[in-house]
Amino acid sequence: MSGERDYGVLDEVNIDKIQFGLEHAFTPLYGSSAYFSEAGIESKCYILGTDYWNNHAQYESVIDASKKQRKKEQTSLVKKSWLTTLYVCDYCFKYTNDQHAFQEHMEFCEYQEKLSGKTKYLSPKYTIRRIKCYKHRVFAQCLSLFTKLLLDNKSTFFNLDHYEFYLLYETGKNKPMGFFSKDLYSFEKNNLGTILVFPPYQRRGLGTLLIEFSYKLSNFENCMSGPEKPLSPFGTALYVKYWSRVICKEILKLATTHSTIQVQTIVELTKFRSEDIALALKFMESLYEHSNSNGSFSFGVSVDAISEWATKNNVCNFQPLVKDEYLLLEY
Numbered sequence: 058m059s060g061e062r063d064y065g066v067l068d069e070v071n072i073d074k075i076q077f078g079l080e081h082a083f084t085p086l087y088g089s090s091a092y093f094s095e096a097g098i099e100s101k102c103y104i105l106g107t108d109y110w111n112n113h114a115q116y117e118s119v120i121d122a123s124k125k126q127r128k129k130e131q132t133s134l135v136k137k138s139w140l141t142t143l144y145v146c147d148y149c150f151k152y153t154n155d156q157h158a159f160q161e162h163m164e165f166c167e168y169q170e171k172l173s174g175k176t177k178y179l180s181p182k183y184t185i186r187r188i189k190c191y192k193h194r195v196f197a198q199c200l201s202l203f204t205k206l207l208l209d210n211k212s213t214f215f216n217l218d219h220y221e222f223y224l225l226y227e228t229g230k231n232k233p234m235g236f237f238s239k240d241l242y243s244f245e246k247n248n249l250g251t252i253l254v255f256p257p258y259q260r261r262g263l264g265t266l267l268i269e270f271s272y273k274l275s276n277f278e279n280c281m282s283g284p285e286k287p288l289s290p291f292g293t294a295l296y297v298k299y300w301s302r303v304i305c306k307e308i309l310k311l312a313t314t315h316s317t318i319q320v321q322t323i324v325e326l327t328k329f330r331s332e333d334i335a336l337a338l339k340f341m342e343s344l345y346e347h348s349n350s351n352g353s354f355s356f357g358v359s360v361d362a363i364s365e366w367a368t369k370n371n372v373c374n375f376q377p378l379v380k381d382e383y384l385l386l387e388y
Protein backbone atom coordinates (compact mmCIF):
# COMPACT_ATOMS: atom_id res chain seq x y z
CA MET A 58 0.00 0.00 0.00
CA SER A 59 2.49 2.62 -1.03
CA GLY A 60 1.76 5.92 -2.67
CA GLU A 61 1.21 8.25 0.28
CA ARG A 62 4.58 7.27 1.74
CA ASP A 63 5.18 10.47 3.57
CA TYR A 64 1.65 11.28 4.57
CA GLY A 65 1.28 11.29 8.34
CA VAL A 66 4.86 10.12 8.91
CA LEU A 67 6.81 12.03 11.55
CA ASP A 68 10.48 12.00 12.43
CA GLU A 69 9.74 11.14 16.04
CA VAL A 70 7.41 8.80 17.86
CA ASN A 71 4.58 11.04 19.12
CA ILE A 72 2.51 8.54 21.13
CA ASP A 73 4.09 7.07 24.27
CA LYS A 74 2.11 3.89 24.55
CA ILE A 75 -0.48 1.90 22.64
CA GLN A 76 -2.92 0.03 24.84
CA PHE A 77 -3.88 -2.74 22.44
CA GLY A 78 -7.07 -4.34 23.69
CA LEU A 79 -7.32 -5.01 27.41
CA GLU A 80 -4.34 -7.33 27.68
CA HIS A 81 -1.51 -5.89 25.63
CA ALA A 82 0.49 -2.67 25.47
CA PHE A 83 3.48 -1.69 23.36
CA THR A 84 5.49 1.31 22.27
CA PRO A 85 4.92 2.35 18.66
CA LEU A 86 7.90 2.19 16.31
CA TYR A 87 6.95 5.28 14.31
CA GLY A 88 5.27 8.60 14.85
CA SER A 89 2.08 9.35 13.00
CA SER A 90 0.09 12.53 12.70
CA ALA A 91 -2.63 10.69 10.83
CA TYR A 92 -4.52 9.82 14.02
CA PHE A 93 -4.91 13.49 14.89
CA SER A 94 -6.67 16.59 13.65
CA GLU A 95 -4.97 19.90 14.20
CA ALA A 96 -7.37 21.90 16.35
CA GLY A 97 -5.91 25.24 15.51
CA ILE A 98 -2.60 26.77 14.57
CA GLU A 99 -2.71 29.04 17.57
CA SER A 100 -3.49 26.35 20.11
CA LYS A 101 -1.05 23.87 18.51
CA CYS A 102 -3.29 21.26 20.01
CA TYR A 103 -3.80 17.94 18.33
CA ILE A 104 -6.97 16.04 18.92
CA LEU A 105 -8.19 12.64 17.98
CA GLY A 106 -10.46 12.26 14.96
CA THR A 107 -13.43 14.30 13.87
CA ASP A 108 -15.69 13.34 16.79
CA TYR A 109 -13.60 15.48 19.05
CA TRP A 110 -13.69 18.30 16.57
CA ASN A 111 -17.49 18.25 16.68
CA ASN A 112 -17.82 17.81 20.40
CA HIS A 113 -17.19 21.23 21.84
CA ALA A 114 -17.10 20.25 25.50
CA GLN A 115 -14.49 17.58 24.93
CA TYR A 116 -12.65 19.87 22.58
CA GLU A 117 -12.41 22.57 25.22
CA SER A 118 -11.13 20.12 27.80
CA VAL A 119 -8.47 18.90 25.41
CA ILE A 120 -7.43 22.49 24.73
CA ASP A 121 -7.19 23.14 28.48
CA ALA A 122 -5.21 20.00 29.02
CA SER A 123 -2.94 20.96 26.17
CA LYS A 124 -2.37 24.47 27.57
CA LYS A 125 -1.43 23.00 30.96
CA GLN A 126 0.75 20.47 29.22
CA ARG A 127 2.57 23.17 27.25
CA LYS A 128 3.14 25.21 30.36
CA LYS A 129 4.70 22.17 31.97
CA GLU A 130 6.81 21.58 28.87
CA GLN A 131 8.06 25.16 28.87
CA THR A 132 9.13 24.88 32.48
CA SER A 133 10.69 21.42 32.28
CA LEU A 134 12.16 21.89 28.78
CA VAL A 135 11.53 18.20 28.19
CA LYS A 136 10.24 17.23 24.76
CA LYS A 137 6.79 15.74 25.21
CA SER A 138 4.87 13.40 22.96
CA TRP A 139 1.43 14.35 21.72
CA LEU A 140 -0.35 11.65 23.64
CA THR A 141 0.47 9.42 26.60
CA THR A 142 -1.77 6.52 25.68
CA LEU A 143 -3.70 5.66 22.55
CA TYR A 144 -6.31 2.98 23.24
CA VAL A 145 -6.94 0.68 20.29
CA CYS A 146 -9.55 -2.08 20.18
CA ASP A 147 -7.87 -5.33 19.17
CA TYR A 148 -11.05 -6.58 17.46
CA CYS A 149 -12.15 -3.64 15.29
CA PHE A 150 -9.15 -1.22 15.61
CA LYS A 151 -11.27 1.77 16.58
CA TYR A 152 -9.30 4.11 18.82
CA THR A 153 -9.61 6.78 21.47
CA ASN A 154 -7.55 8.63 24.03
CA ASP A 155 -10.30 8.20 26.63
CA GLN A 156 -9.72 5.20 28.87
CA HIS A 157 -13.31 5.10 30.08
CA ALA A 158 -14.74 5.18 26.55
CA PHE A 159 -12.29 2.46 25.58
CA GLN A 160 -13.34 0.19 28.44
CA GLU A 161 -16.99 0.66 27.53
CA HIS A 162 -16.25 -0.09 23.90
CA MET A 163 -14.37 -3.26 24.82
CA GLU A 164 -17.46 -4.56 26.60
CA PHE A 165 -19.68 -4.14 23.60
CA CYS A 166 -17.51 -4.23 20.48
CA GLU A 167 -19.63 -6.09 17.94
CA TYR A 168 -16.53 -7.56 16.30
CA GLN A 169 -16.10 -9.81 19.32
CA GLU A 170 -19.15 -11.71 18.17
CA LYS A 171 -18.95 -11.51 14.41
CA LEU A 172 -16.33 -12.28 11.81
CA SER A 173 -16.50 -10.24 8.65
CA GLY A 174 -15.65 -11.44 5.17
CA LYS A 175 -15.21 -14.91 3.73
CA THR A 176 -13.12 -17.80 5.00
CA LYS A 177 -10.31 -18.58 2.59
CA TYR A 178 -8.31 -20.95 4.77
CA LEU A 179 -9.62 -23.14 7.55
CA SER A 180 -7.29 -25.52 9.35
CA PRO A 181 -7.78 -26.90 12.86
CA LYS A 182 -5.30 -24.27 14.06
CA TYR A 183 -5.65 -21.18 11.86
CA THR A 184 -8.32 -19.36 9.88
CA ILE A 185 -7.70 -16.73 7.22
CA ARG A 186 -10.57 -14.51 6.15
CA ARG A 187 -10.75 -12.10 3.24
CA ILE A 188 -12.49 -8.80 3.59
CA LYS A 189 -13.17 -6.53 0.67
CA CYS A 190 -12.27 -3.05 1.86
CA TYR A 191 -15.04 -1.27 -0.04
CA LYS A 192 -17.54 -3.25 2.07
CA HIS A 193 -15.78 -2.59 5.40
CA ARG A 194 -14.44 0.93 5.00
CA VAL A 195 -14.19 1.96 8.67
CA PHE A 196 -12.58 -1.29 9.73
CA ALA A 197 -10.06 -1.11 6.87
CA GLN A 198 -9.25 2.52 7.60
CA CYS A 199 -8.74 1.94 11.33
CA LEU A 200 -6.54 -1.10 10.71
CA SER A 201 -4.46 0.85 8.20
CA LEU A 202 -3.99 3.71 10.66
CA PHE A 203 -2.85 1.20 13.25
CA THR A 204 -0.35 -0.26 10.76
CA LYS A 205 1.27 3.16 10.42
CA LEU A 206 2.48 2.92 14.01
CA LEU A 207 4.63 -0.09 13.14
CA LEU A 208 5.57 0.57 9.56
CA ASP A 209 6.61 3.88 8.10
CA ASN A 210 7.44 3.27 4.49
CA LYS A 211 4.07 1.98 3.36
CA SER A 212 0.41 1.90 4.16
CA THR A 213 -2.26 4.31 3.25
CA PHE A 214 -5.50 4.65 5.13
CA PHE A 215 -7.93 6.12 2.69
CA ASN A 216 -9.02 5.15 -0.83
CA LEU A 217 -8.77 1.53 0.20
CA ASP A 218 -11.64 0.37 -1.98
CA HIS A 219 -9.43 -1.52 -4.39
CA TYR A 220 -7.73 -3.49 -1.61
CA GLU A 221 -8.55 -6.79 0.00
CA PHE A 222 -7.33 -7.60 3.49
CA TYR A 223 -6.56 -11.14 4.60
CA LEU A 224 -6.91 -11.49 8.35
CA LEU A 225 -5.43 -14.29 10.39
CA TYR A 226 -7.22 -15.81 13.40
CA GLU A 227 -6.75 -18.76 15.64
CA THR A 228 -9.52 -21.11 14.53
CA GLY A 229 -12.58 -20.64 16.73
CA LYS A 230 -11.48 -17.21 17.99
CA ASN A 231 -12.50 -13.78 16.73
CA LYS A 232 -9.43 -11.74 17.58
CA PRO A 233 -7.17 -11.13 14.58
CA MET A 234 -3.43 -11.77 15.03
CA GLY A 235 -2.16 -10.20 11.82
CA PHE A 236 -3.08 -9.43 8.25
CA PHE A 237 -1.83 -8.62 4.81
CA SER A 238 -3.28 -6.40 2.13
CA LYS A 239 -3.58 -7.09 -1.56
CA ASP A 240 -4.00 -4.39 -4.17
CA LEU A 241 -6.45 -5.68 -6.75
CA TYR A 242 -5.13 -3.27 -9.39
CA SER A 243 -1.44 -3.81 -8.69
CA PHE A 244 0.39 -3.08 -11.94
CA GLU A 245 3.19 -5.50 -11.00
CA LYS A 246 0.64 -8.14 -9.93
CA ASN A 247 2.02 -8.21 -6.38
CA ASN A 248 0.51 -10.93 -4.24
CA LEU A 249 0.96 -8.85 -1.06
CA GLY A 250 1.00 -5.10 -0.39
CA THR A 251 1.64 -4.77 3.31
CA ILE A 252 2.03 -7.43 5.98
CA LEU A 253 1.70 -6.90 9.70
CA VAL A 254 1.70 -9.38 12.55
CA PHE A 255 0.44 -7.56 15.63
CA PRO A 256 3.14 -7.18 18.30
CA PRO A 257 1.78 -9.69 20.84
CA TYR A 258 1.84 -12.44 18.19
CA GLN A 259 5.20 -11.86 16.48
CA ARG A 260 7.98 -14.46 16.16
CA ARG A 261 5.57 -17.41 16.21
CA GLY A 262 5.77 -18.17 12.49
CA LEU A 263 2.58 -16.26 11.65
CA GLY A 264 4.30 -13.89 9.21
CA THR A 265 5.65 -16.94 7.38
CA LEU A 266 2.18 -18.49 7.34
CA LEU A 267 0.67 -15.35 5.78
CA ILE A 268 3.40 -15.19 3.14
CA GLU A 269 2.88 -18.85 2.25
CA PHE A 270 -0.81 -18.14 1.87
CA SER A 271 -0.15 -15.10 -0.36
CA TYR A 272 1.82 -17.35 -2.73
CA LYS A 273 -1.03 -19.90 -2.69
CA LEU A 274 -3.29 -17.07 -3.89
CA SER A 275 -1.00 -16.04 -6.74
CA ASN A 276 -0.35 -19.68 -7.70
CA PHE A 277 -4.10 -20.20 -7.80
CA GLU A 278 -4.25 -17.29 -10.25
CA ASN A 279 -1.38 -18.98 -12.07
CA CYS A 280 1.01 -16.07 -11.88
CA MET A 281 4.58 -15.55 -10.77
CA SER A 282 4.44 -12.98 -8.03
CA GLY A 283 5.89 -11.47 -4.89
CA PRO A 284 5.51 -8.66 -2.39
CA GLU A 285 5.30 -4.96 -3.12
CA LYS A 286 8.65 -3.20 -2.66
CA PRO A 287 10.33 -1.68 -0.74
CA LEU A 288 10.36 -4.16 2.10
CA SER A 289 10.91 -2.89 5.63
CA PRO A 290 13.96 -4.26 7.51
CA PHE A 291 11.71 -6.76 9.35
CA GLY A 292 9.92 -7.55 6.11
CA THR A 293 13.28 -8.25 4.44
CA ALA A 294 14.36 -10.55 7.29
CA LEU A 295 11.06 -12.42 7.07
CA TYR A 296 10.98 -12.78 3.29
CA VAL A 297 14.64 -13.65 2.79
CA LYS A 298 14.37 -16.42 5.40
CA TYR A 299 11.20 -17.74 3.75
CA TRP A 300 12.53 -17.63 0.17
CA SER A 301 15.82 -19.18 1.25
CA ARG A 302 14.20 -22.17 2.94
CA VAL A 303 11.91 -22.92 -0.02
CA ILE A 304 14.65 -22.42 -2.63
CA CYS A 305 17.09 -24.46 -0.60
CA LYS A 306 14.72 -27.45 -0.49
CA GLU A 307 14.08 -27.25 -4.25
CA ILE A 308 17.78 -27.02 -5.09
CA LEU A 309 18.69 -29.97 -2.88
CA LYS A 310 15.98 -32.04 -4.65
CA LEU A 311 17.20 -30.89 -8.09
CA ALA A 312 20.83 -31.57 -7.24
CA THR A 313 20.11 -35.32 -7.07
CA THR A 314 19.39 -35.36 -10.84
CA HIS A 315 21.01 -32.18 -12.27
CA SER A 316 24.66 -31.20 -12.36
CA THR A 317 24.01 -27.47 -12.95
CA ILE A 318 21.10 -25.42 -11.71
CA GLN A 319 19.72 -22.35 -13.46
CA VAL A 320 17.87 -19.52 -11.70
CA GLN A 321 15.12 -19.90 -14.34
CA THR A 322 14.48 -23.49 -13.21
CA ILE A 323 14.00 -22.23 -9.66
CA VAL A 324 11.60 -19.53 -10.92
CA GLU A 325 9.49 -22.20 -12.61
CA LEU A 326 9.44 -24.44 -9.57
CA THR A 327 8.75 -21.82 -6.91
CA LYS A 328 6.88 -19.10 -8.88
CA PHE A 329 9.07 -16.59 -7.04
CA ARG A 330 10.40 -13.59 -8.95
CA SER A 331 13.95 -13.95 -10.23
CA GLU A 332 15.16 -10.87 -8.31
CA ASP A 333 13.79 -12.35 -5.07
CA ILE A 334 15.50 -15.64 -5.81
CA ALA A 335 18.77 -13.81 -6.49
CA LEU A 336 18.47 -12.01 -3.15
CA ALA A 337 17.93 -15.30 -1.30
CA LEU A 338 20.81 -17.01 -3.13
CA LYS A 339 23.09 -14.12 -2.20
CA PHE A 340 21.89 -14.36 1.40
CA MET A 341 22.86 -18.05 1.41
CA GLU A 342 26.21 -17.06 -0.21
CA SER A 343 25.54 -19.54 -3.00
CA LEU A 344 25.48 -17.31 -6.08
CA TYR A 345 28.63 -17.17 -8.16
CA GLU A 346 29.54 -15.64 -11.50
CA HIS A 347 31.23 -17.77 -14.16
CA SER A 348 32.55 -17.00 -17.62
CA ASN A 349 31.09 -18.77 -20.63
CA SER A 350 33.06 -20.03 -23.64
CA ASN A 351 31.87 -17.02 -25.71
CA GLY A 352 33.36 -14.59 -23.17
CA SER A 353 30.07 -13.61 -21.55
CA PHE A 354 29.27 -14.05 -17.86
CA SER A 355 26.39 -15.81 -16.18
CA PHE A 356 25.39 -16.75 -12.66
CA GLY A 357 25.59 -20.23 -11.22
CA VAL A 358 24.35 -21.72 -7.98
CA SER A 359 26.74 -23.46 -5.64
CA VAL A 360 25.06 -26.62 -4.34
CA ASP A 361 27.78 -27.01 -1.69
CA ALA A 362 26.98 -23.56 -0.24
CA ILE A 363 23.26 -24.43 -0.28
CA SER A 364 23.87 -27.73 1.55
CA GLU A 365 25.92 -25.92 4.16
CA TRP A 366 23.16 -23.33 4.72
CA ALA A 367 20.55 -26.12 4.88
CA THR A 368 22.46 -27.94 7.62
CA LYS A 369 23.08 -24.76 9.63
CA ASN A 370 19.44 -23.74 9.42
CA ASN A 371 17.87 -27.13 9.92
CA VAL A 372 15.99 -26.83 6.64
CA CYS A 373 15.08 -30.55 6.52
CA ASN A 374 12.72 -30.02 9.45
CA PHE A 375 11.02 -27.03 7.84
CA GLN A 376 7.53 -28.00 6.69
CA PRO A 377 5.09 -25.65 4.91
CA LEU A 378 2.64 -24.17 7.41
CA VAL A 379 -0.21 -23.75 4.93
CA LYS A 380 -1.71 -27.07 3.94
CA ASP A 381 -3.46 -27.37 0.57
CA GLU A 382 -6.35 -29.43 1.96
CA TYR A 383 -7.51 -26.48 4.08
CA LEU A 384 -7.52 -23.88 1.29
CA LEU A 385 -10.90 -22.50 0.26
CA LEU A 386 -9.94 -20.40 -2.74
CA GLU A 387 -12.54 -21.44 -5.32
CA TYR A 388 -15.46 -19.30 -4.23
Ligand SMILES: CC(=O)SCCNC(=O)CCNC(=O)[C@H](O)C(C)(C)COP(=O)(O)OP(=O)(O)OC[C@H]1O[C@@H](n2cnc3c(N)ncnc32)[C@H](O)[C@@H]1OP(=O)(O)O
Pocket residue numbers: 207208211249250251252253254255258259260261262263264265266284285286287288289290291292293294295296298
Ligand atom coordinates in the same frame (compact mmCIF):
# COMPACT_ATOMS: atom_id res chain seq x y z
C1 LIG B 1 5.82 -6.05 1.94
C2 LIG B 1 5.82 -5.42 3.33
O1 LIG B 1 4.78 -5.17 3.84
S1 LIG B 1 7.28 -5.12 4.19
C3 LIG B 1 6.72 -4.69 5.80
C4 LIG B 1 6.76 -5.82 6.77
N1 LIG B 1 6.02 -5.46 7.97
C5 LIG B 1 6.56 -4.78 9.02
O2 LIG B 1 7.74 -4.42 9.04
C6 LIG B 1 5.60 -4.44 10.15
C7 LIG B 1 6.18 -4.74 11.53
N2 LIG B 1 6.65 -6.11 11.63
C8 LIG B 1 5.83 -7.20 11.63
O3 LIG B 1 4.62 -7.11 11.48
C9 LIG B 1 6.47 -8.55 11.80
O4 LIG B 1 7.72 -8.38 12.45
C10 LIG B 1 6.73 -9.30 10.46
C11 LIG B 1 5.43 -9.40 9.64
C12 LIG B 1 7.77 -8.60 9.61
C13 LIG B 1 7.23 -10.71 10.80
O5 LIG B 1 6.19 -11.43 11.40
P1 LIG B 1 6.48 -12.65 12.38
O6 LIG B 1 5.20 -13.40 12.58
O7 LIG B 1 7.15 -12.18 13.60
O8 LIG B 1 7.50 -13.53 11.52
P2 LIG B 1 7.88 -15.07 11.72
O9 LIG B 1 7.68 -15.49 13.14
O10 LIG B 1 7.19 -15.87 10.68
O11 LIG B 1 9.45 -14.99 11.41
C14 LIG B 1 10.10 -15.83 10.47
C15 LIG B 1 11.55 -15.45 10.36
O12 LIG B 1 11.69 -14.12 9.86
C16 LIG B 1 12.81 -13.48 10.51
N3 LIG B 1 12.30 -12.39 11.34
C17 LIG B 1 11.02 -12.06 11.58
N4 LIG B 1 10.94 -10.97 12.38
C18 LIG B 1 12.22 -10.61 12.65
C19 LIG B 1 12.79 -9.59 13.44
N5 LIG B 1 12.03 -8.72 14.11
N6 LIG B 1 14.13 -9.51 13.52
C20 LIG B 1 14.92 -10.40 12.86
N7 LIG B 1 14.43 -11.41 12.10
C21 LIG B 1 13.10 -11.51 12.00
C22 LIG B 1 13.46 -14.53 11.39
O13 LIG B 1 14.43 -15.21 10.63
C23 LIG B 1 12.29 -15.45 11.68
O14 LIG B 1 12.66 -16.76 11.97
P3 LIG B 1 13.03 -17.19 13.48
O15 LIG B 1 11.94 -16.62 14.37
O16 LIG B 1 13.05 -18.67 13.41
O17 LIG B 1 14.36 -16.57 13.74
